Amino acid sequence: MHYEQLGVTEGDFYNRNFEKGAREDTMILNLGPQHPATHGVLRVIVELDGEYVIRAEPVLGYLHRMHEKMGEVKTLSQFIPNTGRIDYGHALGWNWAFVGAVERLAGFEVPERAQYIRVITTEINRITSHLLWWGAFTLDLGAITPIMYAFDDREHLLDILQMPTGSRLTHSSFRIGGVCTDLSEKFIETVRDFIPKMRERLPMYRDLVTDNVILRKRLEGVGVMDADMCRRYGVTGPVARGSGLAYDVRQAEHFPIYEGLDWQVAVRTEGDSMARYLVRMDEMEQSLNIIEQALAALPAGPVLMKNAPKVLWKAPKGESYFAVEGARGKIGVHLVSNGGEFAYKVKLRSPCFSNLSAYAEAARGTILADAVAILGSLDLVIPEIDR
Amino acid sequence: MIDSLFGTIKVQYLVKCDPAKTGLAWSVFLAQSDLLPAVKLLYRANYFLEDLTAIDAKEGYLAVYHFDHIDSPGRVALRVLTSHEAPELPSIASVYQGAEWHERETTDFYGITFTGNPNPVPLLLAPDMTEHPLQKTEAQRAFLWDLFPPAEPLRAAADFTLLTPAAKLAETGEA
Amino acid sequence: MTFLAAIPSELIHIVIGMVAIMAFVGIHVLVLVYAERKGAGHIQRRPGPFEVGPHGILQPLADAGKLIGKQLFTPTNADPILFWMAPVLAVFPVLLLFVPMPFGPVVTVQEVNLGLLLILAFAGIGVLSTMLAGWASNNKFGLLGAARTVSQSVAYEIPLLLAVLCIAFQKGSLNLSTIVEGQGSWPWQWNIVTQPLAFLIFLVCAFAETNRAPFDLPEAESELTAGFHTEYSGMGFGMFFMAEYANMVVVSGVCTALFLGGWKGPGIDGVWWFMIKVYALLALFIWVRWTYPRVRFDQLLNINWKWLIPLATLNLLGTVFLMKVF
Known part of the structure; x- marks a missing residue:
């Protein structure tokens, strides 16, 4: 912007901006944009006093694609593939948030079977997302092996998820008014076989990794966020639930299918990295419960409503906000329409964006290795932060 | 709930919405000077900031703040209007630190200045970029009364005409 | 011939020995790279290298070829002399460490009365090379890695020394061959039985001194990208790599000689027992690396200053006391 006004010549704009508040005897270190701990192109500038982090400032925008603008120049149904690419970890959560916002705006009734399919696939997607996080997070802590085990399970799940959605990563199978394909018999059978297998794997993960003394010493008491801090920064999802806030959109906003199923919101009160870790591990178990019950209760019927909108369908005037519990927190889509085939305004509320904004405060005063552990415990997906 | 919480604040327009139809529980229009007191009240009532964005309309930029509550969920939308010529709003980052990034993002996208942002x-966006990608051209802009469906407000200031259609306004003006 | 006769026979002996050591180290680095990659593979439920040669057996050669073929790159503003001195300094002291190593009853390059001291002294130079590498490369990650190395190695040399001293006191010698001679063929006649605590302390320090996981903080990948060798390419990195594996062999060899009876074993004594024990320890190194997460830097030093040093001191005092009494 105004390079000259800052009066410094080295480093880029953000470095110079950061250095203005730095002490004389400290070292400014750029973690990223290419750094193994950031799992993508996030950049965190840290001010180090020896190994201690005095200040940290995330620098965003390396993966910015301006999805909100694309939402205004594509018709509503054309925008669905975009939503799958915002968060590659939990693509179906974003799918659901967007089509949900459109359905709410238009007042559409989604067929019951489609709702069940959405629940099942979203929950499978949530497990794959948590497995991805688990592997990457243990990698941050220096344990190289768990990611291989996590990906073993994740590959099976992606194979399964490929059947109804047609893709392995950037799913975009939800449609306005339903889903694009019905569940096949083979899918249902494979999932039924997989659930007990996964239930055996989770205790093994606990024994091998979670109960490891080094891992516990690395995570317990590290990066404590209290409930008030979560509120000030708008932190949601497993991070907030690790701080004792029993807030889950699936329960809070009375999602129709989830209401009838037997599952619990995983909550821990410690607020440290270990609590966030355990919340996600518990959530995988809860997701298995949800999938199992939803499969058992799967009703027959159509998967897409009659007269589902075509490409050039015009949404009614008005606004709607639809939130979904994503793997990383509250995914929100705020849609404003002026009655055209394009949205007048699409606001994408990304959970990682808010969760990461709390990072600077959580990392202050920690040792560098802890700062990396905290960054990992937030479960960041960089494309979702930058959108 | 919000109408009693905002009892001390001179809201311009307050409407209770149906969460099943819009996803919002409350929609509140505020004057710029009332934004910070209202946000402080929300913070004391344990609300958290969901997001912050703006809508580019004919009347100006309508900044929208979404809040939600952990224990008794119900989304509150605060809306504050600022002009196209000198878009400026008070920053709420002193109350909700998380708003800092949302405000910076809104500045990037719309060019609204948030005074007091730390x-x-x-x-x-790139530091040397001068365009604001979500700004609309005059032809693309719609009227706010066109975007927000008419509703029965619980409270409304007498001089609040943002959501009254122009035709109706002209009618009553004539009358 | 008179010309040759003028050279002292010890010198010829040492020169031949050094050549043999270089060959030994070279071969063992290749074997260890393969073993580590295969071990890692099987621990991670995958086959490991499989493409180059049967069961990927030629993979280390391909790796070496790749490293040698890469461009050597000196970063701007780095000190080129110190920068390239560091990898050399990493490898050559390690080769010297093999001189007093008692591979077998006669298979020792040179029996040195103060062999143990020689090993500890030259092992210290390794720290210097790591520090130089981190400092000379003009990289902040390198600098942090170098700072970590120094405090880590200096700290862990103390309990290591104390643990080694227990054996030296007990056997009354600093000559590794003599120490091995003092142990019997059967496992219960080894020093590990009389000094189990010293063995454990030695082992923990060995992990720290060789910068192996869970104590690989100088090159902690997720925090410091690659730590002190961030800026090294090609064989610059390759030499650090070699030094790491050579160090592992040395540490395992010393551990075998001190605690596990060296070349002695049930049946026929000989080099094979030494190598079997060394490889068992190396397998442990590999197993631990691919199993545990990394400790934090303050925890690493806490383990040392709060646990290892007091325990090692107590162990040494106890040993001295018992030696005096009996």
Whole structure:
């Protein structure tokens, strides 16, 4: 912007901006944009006093694609593939948030079977997302092996998820008014076989990794966020639930299918990295419960409503906000329409964006290795932060 | 709930919405000077900031703040209007630190200045970029009364005409 | 011939020995790279290298070829002399460490009365090379890695020394061959039985001194990208790599000689027992690396200053006391 006004010549704009508040005897270190701990192109500038982090400032925008603008120049149904690419970890959560916002705006009734399919696939997607996080997070802590085990399970799940959605990563199978394909018999059978297998794997993960003394010493008491801090920064999802806030959109906003199923919101009160870790591990178990019950209760019927909108369908005037519990927190889509085939305004509320904004405060005063552990415990997906 | 919480604040327009139809529980229009007191009240009532964005309309930029509550969920939308010529709003980052990034993002996208933001540098866009991608041209802009469906407000200031259609306004003006 | 006769026979002996050591180290680095990659593979439920040669057996050669073929790159503003001195300094002291190593009853390059001291002294130079590498490369990650190395190695040399001293006191010698001679063929006649605590302390320190996981903080990948060798390419990195594996062999060899009876074993004594024990320890190194997460830097030093040093001191005092009494 105004390079000259800052009066410094080295480093880029953000470095110079950061250095203005730095002490004389400290070292400014750029973690990223290419750094193994950031799992993508996030950049965190840290001010180090020896190994201690005095200040940290995330620098965003390396993966910015301006999805909100694309939402205004594509018709509503054309925008669905975009939503799958915002968060590659939990693509179906974003799918659901967007089509949900459109359905709410238009007042559409989604067929019951489609709702069940959405629940099942979203929950499978949530497990794959948590497995991805688990592997990457243990990698941050220096344990190289768990990611291989996590990906073993994740590959099976992606194979399964490929059947109804047609893709392995950037799913975009939800449609306005339903889903694009019905569940096949083979899918249902494979999932039924997989659930007990996964239930055996989770205790093994606990024994091998979670109960490891080094891992516990690395995570317990590290990066404590209290409930008030979560509120000030708008932190949601497993991070907030690790701080004792029993807030889950699936329960809070009375999602129709989830209401009838037997599952619990995983909550821990410690607020440290270990609590966030355990919340996600518990959530995988809860997701298995949800999938199992939803499969058992799967009703027959159509998967897409009659007269589902075509490409050039015009949404009614008005606004709607639809939130979904994503793997990383509250995914929100705020849609404003002026009655055209394009949205007048699409606001994408990304959970990682808010969760990461709390990072600077959580990392202050920690040792560098802890700062990396905290960054990992937030479960960041960089494309979702930058959108 | 919100109408009693905002009892001390001179809201311009307050409407209770149906969460099943819009996803909002409350929609509140505020004057710029009332934004910070209202946000402080929400903070004391344990609300958390969901997001912050703006809508580019004919009347100006309508900044929208979404809040939600952990224990008794119900989304509150605060809306504050600022002009196209000198878009400026007070920053709420002193109350909700998380708003800092949302405000910087809104500055990037719309060019709205948030006075009091602790670190007002570009967040998502390049530092030397001068365009604001979500700004609309005059032809693309719609009227606010066109975007927001008419509702029965619980409270409304007498001079609040943002959501009254122009035709109706002209009618009553004539009358 | 008179010309040759003028050279002292010890010198010829040492020169031949050094050549043999270089060959030994070279071969063992290749074997260890393969073993580590295969071990990692099987621990991670995958086959490991499989493409180059049967069961990927030629993979280390391909790796070496790749490293040698890469461009050597000196970063701007780095000190080129110190920068390239560091990898050399990493490898050559390690080769010297093999001189007093008692591979077998006669298979020792040179029996040195103060062999143990020689090993500890030259092992210290390794720290210097790591520090130089981190400092000379003009990289902040390198600098942090170098700072970590120094405090880590200096700290862990103390309990290591104390643990080694227990054996030296007990056997009354600093000559590794003599120490091995003092142990019997059967496992219960080894020093590990009389000094189990010293063995454990030695082992923990060995992990720290060789910068192996869970104590690989100088090159902690997720925090410091690659730590002190961030800026090294090609064989610059390759030499650090070699030094790491050579160090592992040395540490395992010393551990075998001190605690596990060296070349002695049930049946026929000989080099094979030494190598079997060394490889068992190396397998442990590999197993631990691919199993545990990394400790934090303050925890690493806490383990040392709060646990290892007091325990090692107590162990040494106890040993001295018992030696005096009996």
